[in-house]
Each structure stands twice: as structure tokens, then as C-alpha cells.
Amino acid sequence: MQNVNMIYISFAAIGAFFFILLGYFLRKYTARMKIRYAEEKSKIILAEAKKEAEERKREAQLEAKDLLLRIRNEFEKDSKERREELSHLEKRLTQREENLERRMNVLDKKEKEIEHKYRGAERREKDLENKEKELHRLLQEEREKLQKISGMTVDEAKRILLKRLENEVKQEAAYTIKRIEEETREKADKEARKIIGLAIQKCATDHTTETTISVVNLPSDDMKGRIIGREGRNIRALEMATGVDVIIDDTPEAVILSAFDKVRREIARVSLERLIEDGRIHPARIEEVVEKSKKEMATNIREEGEKTVFDLGLSNVHPEIVKLVGRLKYRTSYGQNVLQHSKEVAYLMGVMASELKLDFNLAKRIGLLHDIGKAVTHEVEGTHAKIGSELARKYREPETVIHAIEAHHQDIEAKTILAVLAQAADGISASRPGARRETLETYIKRLEKLEGIADSFTGVDKSFAIQAGREIRIMVKPQAIDDAQAINLARDIKKKIEESLEYPGQIKVTVIRETRAIEYAK
Numbered sequence: 393m394q395n396v397n398m399i400y401i402s403f404a405a406i407g408a409f410f411f412i413l414l415g416y417f418l419r420k421y422t423a424r425m426k427i428r429y430a431e432e433k434s435k436i437i438l439a440e441a442k443k444e445a446e447e448r449k450r451e452a453q454l455e456a457k458d459l460l461l462r463i464r465n466e467f468e469k470d471s472k473e474r475r476e477e478l479s480h481l482e483k484r485l486t487q488r489e490e491n492l493e494r495r496m497n498v499l500d501k502k503e504k505e506i507e508h509k510y511r512g513a514e515r516r517e518k519d520l521e522n523k524e525k526e527l528h529r530l531l532q533e534e535r536e537k538l539q540k541i542s543g544m545t546v547d548e549a550k551r552i553l554l555k556r557l558e559n560e561v562k563q564e565a566a567y568t569i570k571r572i573e574e575e576t577r578e579k580a581d582k583e584a585r586k587i588i589g590l591a592i593q594k595c596a597t598d599h600t601t602e603t604t605i606s607v608v609n610l611p612s613d614d615m616k617g618r619i620i621g622r623e624g625r626n627i628r629a630l631e632m633a634t635g636v637d638v639i640i641d642d643t644p645e646a647v648i649l650s651a652f653d654k655v656r657r658e659i660a661r662v663s664l665e666r667l668i669e670d671g672r673i674h675p676a677r678i679e680e681v682v683e684k685s686k687k688e689m690a691t692n693i694r695e696e697g698e699k700t701v702f703d704l705g706l707s708n709v710h711p712e713i714v715k716l717v718g719r720l721k722y723r724t725s726y727g728q729n730v731l732q733h734s735k736e737v738a739y740l741m742g743v744m745a746s747e748l749k750l751d752f753n754l755a756k757r758i759g760l761l762h763d764i765g766k767a768v769t770h771e772v773e774g775t776h777a778k779i780g781s782e783l784a785r786k787y788r789e790p791e792t793v794i795h796a797i798e799a800h801h802q803d804i805e806a807k808t809i810l811a812v813l814a815q816a817a818d819g820i821s822a823s824r825p826g827a828r829r830e831t832l833e834t835y836i837k838r839l840e841k842l843e844g845i846a847d848s849f850t851g852v853d854k855s856f857a858i859q860a861g862r863e864i865r866i867m868v869k870p871q872a873i874d875d876a877q878a879i880n881l882a883r884d885i886k887k888k889i890e891e892s893l894e895y896p897g898q899i900k901v902t903v904i905r906e907t908r909a910i911e912y913a914k
Contacts, residue, residue, distance in 0.1 A: 629675035634660035654722035693718035710787035740817035863900040
């Protein structure tokens, strides 16, 4: 048993030795193979490196050749440009030299011509001196002969001649002055028409007809009873607080507010709308809402004035004047809103002043403020022109503005061109058809009365009131009225219209006399 174990141990030792020997040879073989692979790989890498080095060398040589070629081309191009520039400069210098030579030749020629003319002038001067002496001698001889023939001295002859010349010159001057006056008048009339026409074309403002009532819509007719209140206390409180008449009638879902003062009417309208929206309607609440509406109205008036002044491009306007301008929004004249009218006059004056090369801003200032007195006419006695001039003086407006305000209705004589423009612009704005409102009945009666005045004169065939009553045209019978009588007829009709009618602005009276001669060819 022991021998068997020894055999196993021996076989194991031999096997181990064999495996160790086999591993050694395998490792040696593997190392040799790795060395051979590394050598081959290093040869390949070395070959590739040599190849790459050769390629880079060739690329470097190509780049160097390309760079050299590029430098050579740039040098040649630069040299060519410089040669061309030098050639151009040489041509310019040559051209200048030629120009200088031509100028020198021209100057030489002119110098010779001047010298020739100078010599000719000297000769002519000597000839003139000789002729003057000869003329003087001949005149003296003629004078002596005339004196012997006429028996008058030289002084007497001069006086007669001067007197005759004086009469001729006076007559000619009179004709010239008359012609100049007629041309000037015609030119001034054309220019005035052109300026006014241009001003009217450039001024396009909107006008709405102002009334004396405002309508407040109600959510239902039941609200009318709440507005009236117990025994009418609410409606009385509203009328007392606002100063307007509150009219509640059969008009469905509406209440009418009536007052000539638009400020009061607007305060009442706003207050009533707020009370209706709030739902609480009693005397104490009415007074509270009306007081709040009054404060808001004062703010709105000031803001409206500031907006108007800003829109017109005016500066340095006194704050009180600004407030008065805002109040004009709630003033009317013959149904025309005074603020809109004032703005229209300002625009018209600005255009006309520009055409006449006058102060544009000063003209617009006058146009805006010309009716400023209407903002307080119910509070102060006097005409609105006088009140307006006093307000302008109080708030330190320029004297030109004060004078134009005072003279715009011809209460005083206009002393400046701007004052005359104010009169013209005010008339244009107020008298254009549709600017101011009259009742239909009054309007028709006035036109009928105007035509009746014209028809009452002998020799009148027909008469037509046109231009909203601003002009009346009268057709007369040619056999009853001659040209001279037509002028007198127009004057008589004008006087009767002034005595019989009241009207704003002016009425143009045109008498037309037409003669027709008719024959029939057979």
C-alpha cells in the first residue's frame, strides 16, 4: 500500500515537472512571437512614418511654390496698378499743362483786345470832346438867334418851358396814380379772396346743433316715481340743487332736463344718471351726488381748456384763462357752440396770418380768446367784447390781443391787421350756412319778409333770398329801371332792410337789370 502511494507521488511529480517544462517552452515561444510581431509592426510604422514625411514634404514644397506664386502675382498686380496710376497722373499733368497753355493764349489774346479797345476809347473820347465843344458852340449860336427872334431872355424861355413840362408831368402822374390804384385794388381783392378761400378750405371743423334740453334714459317707467319721491320731495331737491327744470311726462322710459345754462344741465344729467345707477334716491343723497358732480364738472372744464390750448399750440396762458376757455364748451350763440366757434376762428386766423406773413401763434391766440367774455356774460354786466378785453387785461394778455378782442364786433375802430382778421374770421365762422340755428318758422318768416321788402319797390320784377338769407337778388324790369336807377334802388333796399330787420352779420343786396334783344331769322 505504501508502494502504491509512492508510485502516485512519483507520477504526480513527473507530471508537474512536465507541465512546468511545457509552460516554460510555451512562454518562451509566446515571447518570441510577440517580439517578432513588435518588430514587424515597428517596421510598418516606420514605413508609414517615412511615407507620411514624404507626403508632408511634398505638401510643404507645393505650399511654398503656391505662396511664392501668390506673392509674385500680388507684386505684379500692385506694380501694374502703380504703373497705371503713374500713367494717369502723367496724363492729368499733361492735360493741365495744355489747359494752362490755352488759358495763357486766351489771356494774351484778351490783353491785346483790351489794349486795342483802350486805344479806340481814347480816340472816341477825343472825338466826343471835340463834338461837345462843337455842340456847345452851336447851342450858343441857336440861343442867341432865338433870343433875337422871340424877344425873350433865356430865363423867361426856361420858365415857360418848365411850366409846360410841369402841367404835362402832373397830368401823366394823375393817370399813372389812377391806374396804380385800380391795379392795386384789383390785386388786393384777388389776394384777399385767395387768402380767405384757402383759410376756409384748410379749416374743417364739426358742429353739432346745441339745444336747451337733455334726455336721461330710464331702465323702466317705475323709476319715474322714485325720482319724484314722496310728495315730490326728490324732484324738488334735484331742481333746487342743480337749478334746472326736471320734466317727467308721458315719454316712455325718459326724463327731460331743461335749462339754458348747459353747465347746470350737464351737472343735473350726470347726477341723475348716477342716482339711477346707485338706486338710493333721497334729498341727502341727491345733494351729495350733485356736489360731487359739480367738482367733477370743474375738473372737466379745466381739462377741456388745457386740451384746447394744447391742440392750438399756445403757451404761457394764465390758468384762469384756461378755465374760462373750458367753460366756453358749455356756452352757445344762436345754437352754435362757442368753444367750437372760437377754435374755428383760431384756425382761420392762423391760416390767414401765415399767408400775410404775420405772427401765426398770436393770431391763433386772438381767435381762441375773442369770445372769452361769453364765459361770464351772465355773471358780469356789459357786452362780451368789453368783458373779454377786461379779462384779457386782468390776466396780462398782450395789448394786441386785448385790442383785437375789444374790436372784433367793431365796437371800436380796428387799429391792427390782426384785429381786422379777427373780424373777418369771426364773420366767416358765424355766417356760413348751418353754423348757427334758428327755428324753421322764424327762418322762413325772415326770408319772406326780406323778399317782401324788395318786392315793395316800383320796377322790381322778382326777388330771391339765397345763401340762408345772407344775400337777396332782385330782378328789375329793364324798361322801368335804367342802370343809374339800379344803383339807387340797391341803396334804398339796403336802407329799408337795415331799418326793418334784425339779423346777425350782413346781407348782400344785388340788383340785376337784363335787356334782351330777340329777332327770328326766316
